[in-house]
Amino acid sequence: MCPFICKLTLDNGNAIPSSLGITDFGYAPFFEMQTSDKSLNGLVANLKFTCTAPLSKTGPSGSPFAATYSFAVTYKDACYDTTIYPAFAESTSFPLYKASALPFVVGSSSLSCGPVVTSIASVTPNDGTTPVFIVDNKDG
Secondary structure, eight states: OOOOEEEEEETTSOOOOGGGOEEEOSSSSOEEEOOOOGGGTTOEEEEEEEEEOTTOOOSGGGOOOEEEEEEEEEOOOGGGGOOEEOOBOOOOOOOTTSOOOOOOBOOEESSOOSOOOOOOOOSSOOSSOOOOOOOOGGGO
């Protein structure tokens, strides 16, 4: 098998900044991308693979032949597309002057993108008769 060398660069030939989370293995048209930088969401990186066979003399003027492939990579944070499922509690009546509990199913998301923050709010104005809600975290 004839050896070849591949180099991954930005499309303009410049080196790829480490902030893009790209690792070029340098021996084949293959690279790895991994980053948790949410600010990259929506960024398009225009990249170029240039592969040469150093022993080949079939290029112009007997120089090694080079193959170039340009492509774009778009960074996408899947959490920006998650669906939030609403929290659920059934309507009920509570006796006055007695602590009561309302079963409450906490909302969730369609992807594993961290916790869903749930808040309870009264839909009526605070007129002095608004009930007091207490969150019991030990039961989730």
